[in-house]
Amino acid sequence: MDGRCPGARVIGLARLPGFRIAFVTDLAGYDGGVATIVADDASDVRGVLWEIDDDHLAALDEWEAYPVAYDRHPITVHAPEPVEALVYVARFSSPEPPSDRYLAGILRGLEANGVDAEYATLIRRLAGRDG
Numbered sequence: 001m002d003g004r005c006p007g008a009r010v011i012g013l014a015r016l017p018g019f020r021i022a023f024v025t026d027l028a029g030y031d032g033g034v035a036t037i038v039a040d041d042a043s044d045v046r047g048v049l050w051e052i053d054d055d056h057l058a059a060l061d062e063w064e065a066y067p068v069a070y071d072r073h074p075i076t077v078h079a080p081e082p083v084e085a086l087v088y089v090a091r092f093s094s095p096e097p098p099s100d101r102y103l104a105g106i107l108r109g110l111e112a113n114g115v116d117a118e119y120a121t122l123i124r125r126l127a128g129r130d131g
Contacts, residue, residue: 004063005056013032013114014049014079016087021045025083025094027069033096035106035109036070049079057086064088097128 001008020043023033037045052060064070070088077085098106103124110120124130 001050004059005052006054008056009051010113011049011051012079014047014075014077014083014085016045016047016075019043019045021123023096023098023127024090025092025096026090027065027092030065030102032099032102034090034102035040037087037095044111046115046119048109048115049077049083049085049103060088067091103127103129 016037018039018041019037020040022036022038024036026034034087050056058064061072064072066088069092070090072086072088073086075087076082106123108121110123111117
């Protein structure tokens with residue numbers, strides 16, 4: 001986020017109940033799948049909630065190829081209290097494992113922001129790695 005949205009501020013960790021991470025085919029030319037969320041009542045997604053401005057949103061829209069590759073939706077996350085946030089959801093649903101480089105970026109972000117190692121292991125497993 002620092003490179004794409006200079007000045008964006010981390011609010012803290014957030015949880016999105018009723019969804020899980022999935023990796024799907026993308027148009028952007030990544031060497032593997034990209035992350036999205038899919039409904040799953042037995043799961044939750046953990047991550048970082050950011051405060052962004054309109055310029056940041058425009059930069060993220062461009063980076064995520066909104067509305068071609070991703071849609072953007074308002075959603076309630078828990079941080080720890082419920083708060084409205086925006087989430088990008090891939091428009092494609094064909095499963096495809098991410099590249100090692102892409103997965104490593106996600107895992108670095110989780111670790112840098114204090115998301116527990118158990119969740120990182122789950123992400124590795126969802127990405128088709130041993131965990």
